[in-house]
Amino acid sequence: MTDVLSRSTKHNHDDGARVDVAALGQALLGKWAEVRLQARELAGRPELHKVEGLSHTEHRERVFRQLGLLVENNGVHRAFPVRLGGTSDHGGNVAGFEELVLADPSLQVKAGVQWGLFGSAVLHLGTQEHQDKWLPGIMSMEIPGCFAMTEIGHGSDVASIATTATYDAVTQEFVINTPFRAAWKEFIGNAAVDGLAAVVFAQLITRGVNHGVHAFYVDLRDPETKEFLPGIGGLDDNIKGGLNGIDNGRLHFSNVRIPRTNLLNRYGDVAGDGSYSSSITSPGRRFFTMLGTLVQGRVSLDGAAVGASKVALKIAIQYATERRQFNAASDTEEVVLLDYQRHQRRLLPRLATTYAAAFAHEELLQKFDGVFSGTHDTDEDRQDLETLAAALKSLSTWHALDTLQECREACGGAGFMVENRLTSLRADLDVYATFEGDNTVLLQLVAKRLLADYSKDFRNLDFGVLARFVVGQAADLTWNKSGLRQVAQFVADSGSAQKSAKALRDENTQHELLAGRVQSMVSDIGAALKDAGKLPKDKAAELFNSSQNALIEAARAHAELLQWEAFTEALHRIGDPGTRKVLARLRDLFGLTLIEKHLDWYLMNGRISMQRARTLAPYINRILTKLRPHALDLVDAFGYGPEHLRATIATGIERERQDEARDYYRKLRASKDAPMDEKVMVQKAKARR
Structure with missing residues (x-):
């Protein structure tokens, strides 16, 4: 691995300012620097890299195998309890997850589905009994699983989902139903092929009262045959606009019975006789508390989007310092792209925004760790975390898409080649703008919090x-x-x-x-x-x-x-x-x-x-x-080696081509064999008249 952070040299420039690349790189790594470097070393391994040109089924199989490699290398269990083999390091866990985007965004998201959503739901919404029963299998990949929240009829409006879990006191079971097609769980990662179980979000109904959305652990498939269990069905979403290493699909349920104890009951429970109890009396506050425990998806998407922007800018700026075009400033020398003002306008403000997003993400990650470690875990802390995650995830994912597209265009035809990664990253990150909450809806959540704070001042x-x-x-x-x-x-x-x-x-x-x-x-x-x-x-x-x-x-x-x-x-x-x-x-x-x-x-x-x-x-x-x-210097401080970039135009090959061309024309001009330019010939003819 090429470690640019190990460079101790300081780059001097005419204005007297210089960048200590190693020190700046360390600042960008943040609190969990060691975890990030370990994760980058893992992400740099060829066996974890995306292979372009695979069919979606081949890509899915490759990514599923890669999850096993993550388990073998202890790369994904930091957030889980120490008693189960984790380290209870919530901030470090997300920091490590984010770096997987360097290997393959499909791997980052599928790992996020397995451990950041499915596993985290059991961890944070269940009791210790639930954790001890299911987390070992989830952590080891013995139980690949799904996070079945989104419905085709209610994407971002989780409170209005239509799937029901109705309690039957006679059998002490919940009966899961999707009463109509719009209630089918949709865009669910691991649902099409790999998922053996799911945490299903449904309206909890007992004794004729709907107590709102709760989470239930539901077995989906027979572990031996991989066929759906009775009452459960689904469809494969097949090829998508990106992230085709993930087997997204649809799930539906028809009178599926699960034990009463499969309710993840940390915030709401149903006794054998059907009576409901909760430590949180307000249904609205209970709902937002349950969803708030799963905020890490937005936190990790924020960080991954920043990472993708860094990769794009490193590729595009490296290329722009080597590629030459037009000779307006000289009769013999073409101009480097980044010397053009418009090219600077295209790339450098986006570089500045990426730095701002990176530093903001570090603050978000520390806020997240404070809440989930329990060191700063008041209601206000959780509300602040929710608001901050919604605000920053929205801006960083939109910024990543804008940056990837601008970098693609700034690299011309070379940027369109799959070997230079920009188009592939752009396609994979497209869904980040609506994944884990539509950005526009999330900003509305932020605005409501701003209004609430404003109104408190005058209440x-x-x-x-x-x-x-x-x-x-x-x-x-x-x-x-x-x-x-x-x-x-x-x-x-x-x-x-x-x-x-x-x-x-x-x-x-x-x-x-x-x-x-x-x-x-x-x-x-x-x-x-x-x-x-x-x-x-x-x-x-x-x-x-x-x-x-x-x-x-x-x-x-x-x-x-x-x-x-x-x-x-x-x-x-x-x-x-x-x-x-x-x-x-x-x-x-x-x-x-x-x-x-x-x-x-x-x-x-x-x-x-x-x-x-x-x-x-x-x-x-x-x-x-x-x-x-x-x-x-500013993009070198990101700390990415060639094994992370994997873009031909960022390897120095363009500088070699340009130097070869300049050397050729220099020698040609010095020789007697150089043809005379027609404009020069005309000028000489005019001078002789």
Whole structure:
């Protein structure tokens, strides 16, 4: 394995700044550095790599065998209890899972289904009796399993799933039914071929009362024949747009009886006589608590998406520093792609966003570990984790798809070749935008939390305090929207574009602009929805729907702010001055491209002057120029060797081709055999006249 982190050299450049690649790489590895490096070594093994061109059935068989290799190499059991052979290391477990995307996204997701969803459901929703009974087989792959939550009729609306588990007190069994086709479990990993059992989510009904969604352990197939057990059926989803190493399928149940003790009853139980009990009295809170225990799927997808973005940028930037095209700057030398401003605009802001997403993910992972280790496990901690995971998973998965596509295009025809991985990764990661929660729905969840926090500030205030708040808001609106702030900025900036640009690169200014946008958007929506609670249900829903787009945009702005803050916190922890200087520029690039992206909002709301707005794009371009010499260092710090990239254009082959071509033309020009260019011949003829 090529370990770029072991390099101790510091790369010097003309501006005096330099990047300590090893130190930066260590910072990017985060708290679970050792686990990540172990997982990368495993992901670098050829026997775990995706083989392009396999049929979907061959790919499935290969990935299933690879799960056995993960078990043999102790790569996937960190989260499970020590008594069963795990290490109870929840953060390290997810960190290790994420690195599997380097080998094959199908492997990462199928492993996630087996141990991160199916196994975790037994671990977190069951009792110790359930764990001791089923987890050893789940951990060893003796029991390949499914996580049967999603229904074709209710994708992201889990609370409304239609599968039922009705208790029969006479036989002390639950009877599982999918009453109509829209209730079939759909897109279920391991369902088509490999799954012997499933954790099935269904509406628990006992004594004529529906107690909401609960989880049940259900055997699916005969271990010997691999045929479905009586009452259970399914269909194979066959070839998908990506992740074809996973046997996704559909499941349906017709009067399938399971023992009462197969209810995973940590949060809700049914006694032999059919009486229901729960330590959580509120059905809504109970539902969200049960789903909250399974948040690690979103956490790991966030990290895997960041990893895929890193791979794409390493490939594309490596290629862009070697590939030459057009000779506008010289009669004899073509220009390296990354020296073109537009190419820098295509890749470097996405590099900055990837760094921001990576640092934000590390904070999410530590939050996750705090909750699941029990060190920080209050209701508020769990709510914060849910909100943070929903926000960051949405942004990072969308960013990965955008980055993979842009990197593909930036590499031209070479980027379209399967041997260079970009198209394959793009196809495999496509479903990440809707997997473990549709991104748009997740952002709506984030927005509701923002509104809830906003409303808490005013729930118990008297009229006088509210009146003063309204007056303050009115003054703020007058200051911003009347143009007074624009005038103040114009006076301060007039005659000095340099002064205006300096203000934009100020850390506090960036934070004020990004945070102010979130606060303003949330308060505007809060004001628009303040009377919703007094309206009939249909009118309240109509009012909420009229603000839905604004809600989602506010949630996205909040997630962007979280990423900027995480980047800034990480920047402050960098000890090496040269590395910190380069990273500060990269953080500024991230912040200022966000402001540029939303410049219409800032102008319309009077948060930025026209004078300052005009300086934004030129200043971003200057940052790009200063970052250009450090681009390779910044992607080398990701720490990926050729066994992780597996892209021909990232091996240095393009530099060899370009050097060969330049040497050929250099020798040809120096020889007597070089043909005369027609334009040169015409110019000489004109000169003789």
